[in-house]
Amino acid sequence: DAGITQSPRHKVTETGTPVTLRCHQTENHRYMYWYRQDPGHGLRLIHYSYGVKDTDKGEVSDGYSVSRSKTEDFLLTLESATSSQTSVYFCAISESRDQPQHFGDGTRLSIL
Amino acid sequence: QKEVEQNSGPLSVPEGAIASLNCTYSDRGSQSFFWYRQYSGKSPELIMFIYSNGDKEDGRFTAQLNKASQYVSLLIRDSQPRDSATYLCAGPASNTGKLIFGQGTTLQVKP
Numbered sequence: 001d002a003g004i005t006q007s008p009r010h011k012v013t014e015t016g017t018p019v020t021l022r023c024h025q026t027e028n029h030r031y032m033y034w035y036r037q038d039p040g041h042g043l044r045l046i047h048y049s050y051g052v053k054d055t056d057k058g059e060v061s062d063g064y065s066v067s068r069s070k071t072e073d074f075l076l077t078l079e080s081a082t083s084s085q086t087s088v089y090f091c092a093i094s095e096s097r098d099q100p101q102h103f104g105d106g107t108r109l110s111i112l
Numbered sequence: 113q114k115e116v117e118q119n120s121g122p123l124s125v126p127e128g129a130i131a132s133l134n135c136t137y138s139d140r141g142s143q144s145f146f147w148y149r150q151y152s153g154k155s156p157e158l159i160m161f162i163y164s165n166g167d168k169e170d171g172r173f174t175a176q177l178n179k180a181s182q183y184v185s186l187l188i189r190d191s192q193p194r195d196s197a198t199y200l201c202a203g204p205a206s207n208t209g210k211l212i213f214g215q216g217t218t219l220q221v222k223p
Contacts, residue, residue: 031209033211041215042200042213042214042215042216043156043200043213045210045211048209048210050209056209058210090155090156094209097204097208097209098143098144098163098204100146100158100161101146101158101202101211102158103148103155103156103157104155105154105155106154106155
């Protein structure tokens with residue numbers, strides 16, 4: 001299995017609080033991604049990174065920010081969480097843009 | 113908007129039958145496609161990828177890509193109850209590092 005660790009695995013928090021999710025990889029892959037998965041919407045890309053300090057937006061980036069200061073870590077931040085951001089969040093990595101993506105185990109986030 | 117479309121199902125097949133899962137895409141520039149299997153409550157798991165026209169076989173799984181018709185399919189031979197899952201098709205958006213995922217097809221294999 002690809003060495004991808006997401007933390008925390010579960011989190012419950014309140015509306016308006018900041019939340020940071022972490023994705024850590026041991027594969028030295030260049031590309032890292034954050035997705036959310038909701039019933040009826042499938043997997044939707046939030047942000048992705050193609051190198052240290054190089055990031056770009058996905059289709060549902062509003063309300064989220066990311067940072068990548070090291071190859072192995074990609075952080076997703078919800079500056080002020082809203083109930084609409086309750087979801088399962090997956091991190092994925094790939095060696096290059098034409099290679100398959102491999103997913104972490106996910107973080108289940110509930111915002112009350 | 114570049115899209116990847118799948119029939120959400122559920123697709124129900126008896127044990128031992130061939131399950132056929134299909135996916136169409138709109139981006140003619142896409143060069144490769146990926147099939148993921150996702151069990152309920154778990155993360156997507158890569159099961160097949162295909163980069164060229166034609167068929168690619170791996171055990172009970174065969175991926176087929178037809179670029180002229182813009183469709184990709186996954187055949188599962190000798191379907192087993194353990195194959196019951198949601199299958200996601202994904203293709204890259206041209207010249208980006210992004211993958212576009214279909215909504216997924218739920219497969220049910222009945223003993």
